[in-house]
Structures are given as C-alpha cells and as structure tokens.
Amino acid sequence: VLVGPGDDAAVLEGGIVLSTDMSVEDVHFRRDWLSPEEIGYRAAAAALSDLAAMAAEPLGVLASLAVPVADAGDFAVRLMAGVSEAAGDVGTVVLGGDLARTAGPVVLDCTVVGRAARPVVRSGARVGDEVWVTGTLGGAARAVHALVTGGAPSAESRKAFARPRPRIAEALWLARRDVPTAMLDLSDGVAGDAGHIAAASRVALHLEAARLPLHPALAASEESGRDAAIAFAAGGGEDYELLFTAAPGRVDGVLAEFRDATGTPLTRIGRVEAGTGVRWTDRVQPPPRGYQHFTEAP
Amino acid sequence: VLVGPGDDAAVLEGGIVLSTDMSVEDVHFRRDWLSPEEIGYRAAAAALSDLAAMAAEPLGVLASLAVPVADAGDFAVRLMAGVSEAAGDVGTVVLGGDLARTAGPVVLDCTVVGRAARPVVRSGARVGDEVWVTGTLGGAARAVHALVTGGAPSAESRKAFARPRPRIAEALWLARRDVPTAMLDLSDGVAGDAGHIAAASRVALHLEAARLPLHPALAASEESGRDAAIAFAAGGGEDYELLFTAAPGRVDGVLAEFRDATGTPLTRIGRVEAGTGVRWTDRVQPPPRGYQHFTEAP
Numbered sequence: 001v002l003v004g005p006g007d008d009a010a011v012l013e014g015g016i017v018l019s020t021d022m023s024v025e026d027v028h029f030r031r032d033w034l035s036p037e038e039i040g041y042r043a044a045a046a047a048l049s050d051l052a053a054m055a056a057e058p059l060g061v062l063a064s065l066a067v068p069v070a071d072a073g074d075f076a077v078r079l080m081a082g083v084s085e086a087a088g089d090v091g092t093v094v095l096g097g098d099l100a101r102t103a104g105p106v107v108l109d110c111t112v113v114g115r116a117a118r119p120v121v122r123s124g125a126r127v128g129d130e131v132w133v134t135g136t137l138g139g140a141a142r143a144v145h146a147l148v149t150g151g152a153p154s155a156e157s158r159k160a161f162a163r164p165r166p167r168i169a170e171a172l173w174l175a176r177r178d179v180p181t182a183m184l185d186l187s188d189g190v191a192g193d194a195g196h197i198a199a200a201s202r203v204a205l206h207l208e209a210a211r212l213p214l215h216p217a218l219a220a221s222e223e224s225g226r227d228a229a230i231a232f233a234a235g236g237g238e239d240y241e242l243l244f245t246a247a248p249g250r251v252d253g254v255l256a257e258f259r260d261a262t263g264t265p266l267t268r269i270g271r272v273e274a275g276t277g278v279r280w281t282d283r284v285q286p287p288p289r290g291y292q293h294f295t296e297a298p
Numbered sequence: 299v300l301v302g303p304g305d306d307a308a309v310l311e312g313g314i315v316l317s318t319d320m321s322v323e324d325v326h327f328r329r330d331w332l333s334p335e336e337i338g339y340r341a342a343a344a345a346l347s348d349l350a351a352m353a354a355e356p357l358g359v360l361a362s363l364a365v366p367v368a369d370a371g372d373f374a375v376r377l378m379a380g381v382s383e384a385a386g387d388v389g390t391v392v393l394g395g396d397l398a399r400t401a402g403p404v405v406l407d408c409t410v411v412g413r414a415a416r417p418v419v420r421s422g423a424r425v426g427d428e429v430w431v432t433g434t435l436g437g438a439a440r441a442v443h444a445l446v447t448g449g450a451p452s453a454e455s456r457k458a459f460a461r462p463r464p465r466i467a468e469a470l471w472l473a474r475r476d477v478p479t480a481m482l483d484l485s486d487g488v489a490g491d492a493g494h495i496a497a498a499s500r501v502a503l504h505l506e507a508a509r510l511p512l513h514p515a516l517a518a519s520e521e522s523g524r525d526a527a528i529a530f531a532a533g534g535g536e537d538y539e540l541l542f543t544a545a546p547g548r549v550d551g552v553l554a555e556f557r558d559a560t561g562t563p564l565t566r567i568g569r570v571e572a573g574t575g576v577r578w579t580d581r582v583q584p585p586p587r588g589y590q591h592f593t594e595a596p
Contacts, residue, residue, distance in 0.1 A: 010393035016357075020396050024364050027401075096317065100321070102322045103325075105402045109362045111316075111318060
C-alpha cells in the first residue's frame with residue numbers, strides 16, 4: 001500500500017487506485033428529490049470523483065445495493081442503470097456488485113478502481129503555490145437549499161446536484177503535464193476541503209472569496225445578493241470539482257490549451273502560505289440554515 | 299475486463315481481481331447471534347472467500363459501514379476490528395472505507411481486491427474430471443439451525459458460522475500447480491453452488507452424498523441421524539469451502555503434500571459427466587425447515 005486511509009483513495013503497488021462511497025436513503029439522497037437513475041448516477045459519480053482527485057484513469061465500478069423487497073425490481077434496475085450511465089460517461093464500466101434485501105432505507109455502496117501512473121495526493125502543496133479550482137461552485141448546494149426549503153431548483157442547479165460530472169479528463173490532462181502539486185475533489189465544499197490539503201501538506205491555504213467561480217444558478221437566483229452566492233460557493237458541498245495547487249505561473253502557461261481540450265474553466269482562488277489551516281481574504285458567511293447537505297458521517 | 303459479472307469476481311487486465319459482498323442486519327446477521335467483531339469478521343471473510351475462489355492473492359479490503367448514530371462509536375469500532383482481523387488472518391489489510399449514518403439496519407459492504415497470475419474460473423470443468431471439496435461441510439448451517447430454533451450451537455459449529463476461514467492458502471497452493479480446472483467457493487451450499495460450475499462449464503456434476511465430508515459438529519449432534527447430517531452438508535450455506543474440478547488422478551498425486559502444507563482435508567465427492575445440472579447418487583433431503591440461511595438476494 002503506497003497511500004493508505006486519509007487521502008481520497010488508496011493506492012496499491014502498480015498504481016491501482018481504490019475508493020468506496022456509501023449513500024443512504026434520507027441521509028445522502030431522498031427519493032422525492034431524485035429519480036432512481038439519478039440516485040445511482042450521483043452515487044457513482046461521487047465515487048468516480050475520488051479517482052479524479054488522484055488523477056487515476058477509471059477501470060471500473062462495483063455497486064452493492066440493499067433495497068426493500070418491493071424495490072428489487074424496477075427501482076433497483078433503474079438505479080443500476082444510473083450507475084452504469086455514470087460509469088459510461090467517464091469511459092468505464094460496471095464490473096459487478098451485490099444485491100441484498102433490507103427492511104430499512106436503500107443503501108448503495110459504490111467502489112471504484114482505477115490506475116494512476118503518478119497519483120496526485122493531498123500532501124504536495126508548497127509555500128508559494130497557487131490554488132486553483134475547476135468549473136464553478138455552489139450549484140449543487142443551491143439545488144439542495146431549494147429542495148429543503150420546499151422550492152424548485154433551477155434546471156441547471158438541479159443538474160449539478162443530480163448528475164455531477166467527475167473531472168476525470170481534467171485531472172488526467174493536468175497530471176500528464178505534472179501541473180498539480182496537491183489535489184482533491186470538493187465533496188464538502190471549498191471552505192472545509194481546502195483544510196485537508198493544508199493539513200496534509202503542512203501549509204496554510206489563503207483563499208480569496210471574491211475569486212470563487214460562482215455556478216450560473218447562483219448568479220441568477222440570489223435575491224439576497226452576492227454574499228449569499230459566495231456562501232453557497234464556499235460552504236456548499238457536492239460540487240465534485242477539483243481543488244489543486246500548482247507552482248506559480250504553471251497553470252497560466254497551459255490555461256488556453258486546457259480549456260480547448262476540456263471545455264472546463266480553471267480559476268485561481270488563492271495561494272499557499274506558511275502556517276496552518278484555511279484563511280480567507282474576505283469574511284465568508286456560512287451557507288443559510290436549512291441548507292444541510294447530506295454527506296456528513298455520523 | 300477479462301472476466302465480468304457472473305463468476306465469483308471480476309478480473310481486470312494485469313490479473314487484478316475484485317469482488318464485493320453486502321451484509322444487512324437481520325438479513326445476513328443478527329446482533330443477538332454474533333458479537334460486533336464476529337459480524338465484521340464474517341462479512342470480510344465471505345468477501346475474501348471470493349478471492350480464494352479465483353485463486354487470487356489478497357491485496358486489501360475496503361469496508362463501508364452504515365450504522366445508526368448510537369452505534370457509530372463502540373459498535374462500529376469493534377465491527378471494523380473484526381474486518382481488520384479477518385484481513386490480517388489471510389495476510390492482507392484494510393485499505394479504506396466509508397462510514398455513513400442510517401435510520402435503519404446496519405449495512406456492511408466489503409470489497410476485496412486481489413491479484414491472480416492465472417485466475418481459476420467456473421467454466422473450465424471437463425467431462426471426466428473429478429469433483430473435490432476442501433475442509434468439511436455443514437458446520438455453519440448447523441449453527442444457524444440451532445440459533446433459529448432457539449438452541450445453543452456447539453462451540454465448533456458456532457466458530458464455523460462466526461469466523462469462517464477463507465481458503466486463500468489452499469486455493470493458491472492448488473492453482474500454482476494447475477490442479478483446478480474450475481473452482482468456486484461454497485456460499486449457498488454444494489447442492490446449489492455445484493450447479494454454477496455445471497452451467498458455466500456446460501457439463502453435469504454427478505455427486506455422491508455418502509462422500510460429503512461432514513463437519514465434526516454434525517457427526518456429534520444429529521440425533522436424527524446420518525440423513526439429516528448429509529442434508530446440512532449438501533444444502534447448508536456459508537461453509538466458504540472450495541469446490542473444484544480436476545483431471546482424473548491429478549489431486550491424488552498431490553494429496554499428501556497438500557495436507558502437509560495446509561492442514562486442510564480434500565475430499566473427492568463426485569465426477570463431471572456430459573449433460574447439465576447436478577445429479578446425486580443418493581437421494582438428498584433438503585435441510586430441515588427452520589434452517590433458512592441469511593444470504594438470499596431478494
């Protein structure tokens with residue numbers, strides 16, 4: 001074992017990368033919020049995102065599903081179709097799984113396996129590095145907030161929540177050029193996840209709230225203004241974008257080529273400094289109460 | 299993907315072998331029957347047994363656990379200690395996992411990864427081959443029967459149920475010498491599992507009930523006689539012994555050496571014939587009602 005528990009995934013000799021992600025009904029998802037296909041898609045995408053975080057090429061997905069007897073037919077088949085679609089969208093397949101009955105909530109466990117020639121871990125950030133993020137932030141959190149408060153999310157924020165796209169291609173592109181010094185995927189929000197790179201690399205991440213790339217759904221929908229949008233982008237989870245550090249100027253040199261190759265924006269949001277933890281240039285509010293995302297371990 | 303869904307495990311290029319096994323409280327185990335350590339041990343051993351079935355050397359275990367908030371402390375720690383012990387007993391480690399909360403029954407999903415130079419699959423049995431089994435059969439089923447009917451299982455049958463030993467060393471020993479032509483691990487009982495080799499290999503397995511190696515707990519405890527003991531050995535699940543086929547005389551030539559190396563008995567229980575399905579020389583009763591083992595998919 002080259003990289004053990006504590007990073008986004010385990011890495012074995014030969015560069016085999018493994019990660020597992022469990023989703024529980026009414027904790028991580030609700031049936032009245034998502035179709036069976038979306039439940040499966042989202043769970044598999046979240047697991048595949050851990051491969052992106054390590055810059056690993058996916059080799060396959062294993063999906064274990066516990067369902068009540070009444071859901072063993074159509075519901076289970078549709079959910080597994082969503083798992084299969086998420087795998088297909090990043091060029092991989094479902095390798096196998098298990099089906100069990102339960103008297104309780106639906107539980108779906110997705111295990112992903114991949115291969116990384118040079119896995120990117122959380123511990124490589126150096127003082128002076130820049131902090132970058134792929135895509136835009138806060139879309140999924142905005143959808144969850146709408147659902148929790150009884151509203152209807154916009155189509156684009158709903159899609160960010162229901163069908164997140166693991167940034168596999170982006171991670172592989174960057175890692176092939178040795179761009180990231182440290183990387184992870186944003187499952188709990190920048191504000192929290194940046195601390196994992198800081199801790200593993202024994203540095204501080206100094207972030208600028210004004211630079212956070214806001215999901216289009218935030219820009220359009222926040223009556224409460226820019227502070228609320230930033231709160232979602234900084235503190236909202238489940239974006240599954242990549243947060244990475246890179247030597248100064250390294251990303252600028254490949255920025256245009258990256259966008260041409262992937263179509264995904266890259267935004268510099270801060271800098272690595274000596275110290276510990278995450279610092280913000282500006283005061284960042286927590287997301288509004290009522291937004292509680294559903295991935296907290298007990 | 300070299301071997302996909304349908305065998306005991308998936309096999310990727312490079313001989314990476316993967317399998318996953320989900321255990322649900324009150325379906326696959328009961329808390330009043332097993333300690334938390336035993337619940338974890340048994341689930342991990344069942345998953346590792348799928349690596350034995352493919353003659354794969356274990357590289358690690360991933361364990362995802364959903365528990366009620368009240369069990370996130372001591373119970374979860376003890377359960378994971380059992381998973382870790384099962385991994386250690388076959389020379390491997392826990393690589394990672396996930397912890398989720400649930401409002402329902404405990405769910406444990408164990409994914410195992412291994413490597414096999416030449417994986418043994420279910421489809422290689424040839425007409426004329428002999429059918430062999432490791433160890434003894436029916437011990438776990440006898441324990442479950444005692445627990446279901448309110449009795450106390452003997453210490454040795456309880457151990458067979460609570461801490462089954464995956465036959466990794468035995469599988470590797472046999473595969474290194476190219477002994478098995480087809481192999482699987484007995485999770486549902488010989489009577490059912492033999493049919494999987496028959497179907498995959500397009501042959502018939504002709505089994506002799508009188509040859510089944512009875513677990514010592516059966517020999518000692520069956521007031522109802524030899525027929526009942528054979529019923530447990532043939533139809534009882536969760537033995538996690540290996541069932542394999544081999545060319546005529548091939549096992550006899552290595553039998554003494556195998557027993558010296560592993561300490562595990564090998565018993566010839568039948569022969570591969572032309573045809574389909576499983577045939578018995580003698581009439582075999584189903585296990586007594588009240589024995590219902592807990593691994594049936596919905």
